[in-house]
Amino acid sequence: MTNNFNDVLDAALATGGDFAELFLEDNRTHSLQVLGGHVEMINSNRAHGAGIRVFNGLNAVYTYTNDTDSEGLLRCAKQAASAVSASRETPLRAAQPGTPASLPAPYPILIRPGDVNSKRKLEYLRSADAAARAVSAEIEQVSCSLSDSEQDVTIVNSEGLYVEDTRVHTRMACVAIASDGKEKQQGHEAPGAQMGYELFTERVDPVQVGREAAQSALLMLHAPECPAGVMPVVIDNGFGGVIFHEACGHSLEATSVAFGLSVFCDKLGQKIAADCVTAIDDGTLPNEWGSIRVDDEGMPANRLVLIENGVLKNYMIDKLNALRMGMPPTGSGRRQSYAFAPTSRMRNTYIAAGTDDEAEMIATMGDGLYAKKLGGGSVDPATGNFNFAVSEGYLVRGGKIVSPVRGASLIGKGADILLQIDRVGREMKMAQGMCGSISGSIPVNVGQPMIRVKKMTVGGRA
């Protein structure tokens, strides 16, 4: 088979490309949903295909196919080669010679998803469902779902790289809806890891997942609207880390930096955040949701310090943008599947633990918002304008939490917000999310200790 791969890479380079890469994938996913107490849906999918990428100077051509026999791959390679000749406009620059890397050992996967029968999987969902319903008669609807995937990849390139890897992901989600007959509010929990079903013995208690989602929904149902305005905001640990992900993380990806499309271009070695802020993007944490033993370009994962005591240290760089930027790649090349060319993406990205006392943070904030749980958000890296939703918030008056509030969102500019952080707590916690960008939707962790931002615009009702 290796010989065949070499033929494929040769065919891809036939029109003068500088570098060729083949990414082969077979991904079995299984998803199950219990809705309103009964099994609503069980579905399995086998995604299967190959992507071929050819560098042409600083530009890239990508083709993909489901037809992965020798002929299919050759056809796909020839298609890429003809696109190279169609789009060649720039002088050649030789690809950097590959450094054959020794990969870290695979993460231990104790209970493979394929070895767990659906009945067993449904038991986890039923316990989460029952726990959510038990919270209150006002819990009107509960949707619990489980999804697992086993992705086999083979990455081969014209620099002699040959890597095989298997990635196993398992995640549970519970959405609870509370209603008083007139209004509805929603609570949401979705823990996961790069694990098999040992997830449920080692990390996740379905009962707690269901209960937390329901309690959050119930709390928000009886909460008044969040007042709008500019105020200090304390953001709790865990999924609160989405603030760094949106406000800063995306703008440190080579995808925007390499093209001068980020507010953090040309800022390496400069102070971009308050002294108390150190931020890491770590692909090496065993079994974490956003970890990668090897990235989708075949490079081993590493731990990358993005910001150290407020000073910008590193960007996240994929192989192609490394050429463009004249800097080494950082093992950050990721993609959703063979249907996407890889690009620089986050892995487990978090603000590192600080030294501030969490209780003091709230006690000395005056009037403001305590954002305990956040929903997702988004950012325009060119302007740094970001937004995210607060799924569980509390109004603080004179340093005391006075009431839960609903419907809040937080907005700002990344470059401003990092300088406005004045407290970083001691207990860092991560949470799981799916991050969408040009190379598709991929699993990432966000994380932080509790932090305080001196001033933020809180969207709510005026």
Next chain:
Amino acid sequence: MMMDDFIQKLFAAAKAAGFTVAEAYLTKNDSFNAVAMNQEINRYSSHISCGLGFRGLFGGRMGYASTEAFDDSAVDWLVQGALDSATLCEDPTEPFLYDGKEPVAQLPLTGRDAPATEKLAFALAMEREAKAYDPRVTQVGHATVFTGNNQVRIVNTYGMDKQYEESVCGAYLQPVAREGDSTATGMELCFSRDFDRLNAASLAQSAARLAVEALHASPVVSGCYRVVIQNLAMTDLLGVFSSAFSADSAQKELSLLKGKLEQSIAADCVTIVDDPLRLDGFASRPFDAEGVPSARHTVVEKGIFKTFLHNLKTAHKDGVLSTGNASKLGYATSVFVSPTNFYIEPGNQPFNALLAEMGDGLVITEVDGLHAGANAVTGDFSLLSKGYIVKNGLRERPVEQVTVAGNFFEMLKNIRAVGSDLRFPEGGIGSPSVDVGMLSVAGKNKEDMDT
């Protein structure tokens, strides 16, 4: 032919395993995508892919499985997966497949594609034109051109075998304008069935104008404002909340519209239509994901809620006929309900007349963060927004870093006027600009006004 053989093998194996009826949903997709940056094509991708979604009835329950691999183990993967799924599912509704052999409506859903070189030139031209529009446009992000051809075929053991083909092409770009310490972006996009109807210069100029006009934007003071939501932003909102009109959502207690049929849910000036046969939207199709023929439905008529959108299962449960809104995301998902070309019917006031009528207020041109900041179940939204201040019916200055918050279902009732500028920017959701009355806006505090 090879696919026909595979389907025959699959149906035979399904029958042997005890499935009483079986169906294969096949997609074939041929697509092209190129991005220009600094007058080079820096990303270029093309592919052909196909997938098969299988479903069948076993013991009166529906089972699902799907694949992109068509090797020897694929039949077994599909049958065993669907068997597992059907055996354990507890959906109390008796599911069934469509037994429809009526002829398929012939819709003109394809147009001229262009050779790759022409498409690459288009992407480069967009970037050039955007920069030429104004010296303050320093960069152009995401200057993308794409084309796609999709084929959908549904075959089942009742003997139904239907297919259609559609093509779509489009382009978008996000110019970045800079002046002093202000940076602003604008985004424009254009879809068509026919490549010849895309115009690089006008698209690029309109995007560049948006970026330049947004320079030196600043927040407004927090408060309640009269608001006109421009067509593209209104389309985004309508898209998020469209799931509330699905019978599936209502039956699952996920819609506040449950129990509201024949009641007033919106202002008299609001009519909402779902029309898969309309050709200027991009969700047009002759039949839905279960093979049910497409038809136009008035969902909200002058404020009165007339019908939910249905597939076979939800219709059966409510004792009505399917509206032909069965959908799948690609080949792999189970069948759900979603709108097709779903839009607010245009009124007769041009956009400027809406502003004149409003007098003083805000125009919202863009909303962001919809996936987290807007919730279809609760109706609540609180969204980062861009736009401009209107004084005496005229544009005054650009606004950014504000959020606009409200509840979609309350907002529908407060709509004062609907514009005539209906647009389907992408996909099937469309809207004209709408005067929504008062909304909460969060920006700067009053005491910060002079800083």
